[in-house]
Amino acid sequence: MSEPDVYRSPQAVARAISDAAQAAARRSGRPVGQIVRQEDYRRFLARVFIHGDGEARWVLKGGNALLARVPEARTTRDVDLLGRVEDLDDAQRELELLVSEDLGDHFTFALSRTKDQGRGDAQPYLVGRRLVFDTRLGTKKRGPISVDLVVGTQPIGQIRSRKPQDILGLSKLPNAVYQLYPIEDHIADKVCAMLESHAGGMPSSREKDLVDLVIMALVDDGWAIEAGSLRQALRIESRRRKLDLPDRLVAPSSWGSGYASQVKQTAAQGFATVEAAMGLMRDFLDPVMAGVAAGRWDPRSRRWG
Incomplete structure (x- = not known):
């Protein structure tokens, strides 16, 4: 049966x-x-x-x-x-x-x-x-x-x-x-949330956003990220939030322990510290924010081209 x-x-x-x-x-x-x-x-x-x-x-x-x-x-x-x-x-x-x-x-x-x-x-x-x-x-x-x-x-x-x-x-x-939700918009949301200051000029405490950005840089499932589309999403999202978009991403100096606890047992655990994660962001996001990246992101070589 x-x-x-x-x-x-x-x-x-x-x-x-x-x-x-x-x-x-x-x-x-x-x-x-x-x-x-x-x-x-x-x-x-x-x-x-x-x-x-x-x-x-x-x-x-x-x-x-x-x-x-x-x-x-x-x-x-x-x-x-x-x-x-x-x-x-x-x-x-x-x-x-x-x-x-x-x-x-x-x-x-x-x-x-x-x-x-x-x-x-x-x-x-x-x-x-x-x-x-x-x-x-x-x-x-x-x-x-x-x-x-x-x-x-x-x-x-x-x-x-x-x-x-x-x-x-x-x-x-x-x-x-x-x-x-489009990956370019998702990345732009995360980047701008990291850049925002809050009451009293306090920096963002959303260390989880950096974990997500590392994962999005590493995932290799055929969903290509285009430099031009990502740059446009970053410009529009920063304008919506009334932010000046810098030419590179900087994590708040207070970040560390929150990131380390949230990155465990995720696809980003190979980048176990904020310093390691920001090293990846220098290749992934800084060229886009500076307007010099072109083509598609390759999560294997971790380069634009």
Whole structure:
């Protein structure tokens, strides 16, 4: 008798995720709970993108966009979504409807609270909304999913379709092709967040952004980064934030321990210190910021050309 192509009960899903996560943890050294949590995010995002219409109405940003390409990227606590509509309320209603769909995986997501967000660290010129969804597998409550939702902005680079890297290999759980925020825009967001000063002239404390930049410089998955497009994204993002774009990237002198703790067990762990990471940035970003880079970035040779 053949195996059913779906899990018959929530308990069977929970057991399959737990077993696969333990195996993945042995391979990667990452905590089991962290891997299980990422599968909860995948269950949520499958609902957002399962009926993709080819128009990229929803675009995944932030850490989960990087994790979709690189399973060894830094884990994240939130889902960052761009709704390509003008009205935030309309986007929220549409998202609620999407994630309420039954995909046969025994997960449910229900909006529990919202909070309008003003200017934040990531992209301070945007106004968005934090949505928190209660998550259940059958009747058992799991950790809530927090979504940072923004609307109305147009990225500079090309939105790409990508099926997420699946380290658990659970073929009975439905997945979808994601629409991912352009890599040039993602890099520009991170660079400008590093450059910004905050209240009292305090420098950025977002050492995690440097981890992400190292990973984006190293990933070799056929998604080419064009020097001209990246330069344009940096110019536009810095203008939006009212920043003067320098001709090289400098990390705040206070950075060190935060970076070192967050780079562990990621694809960037070979660049274990801020000094090592900034050495890579001298090749990756400084030529673009100075306007002298041309062609495409080669993550193998770590050169433009």
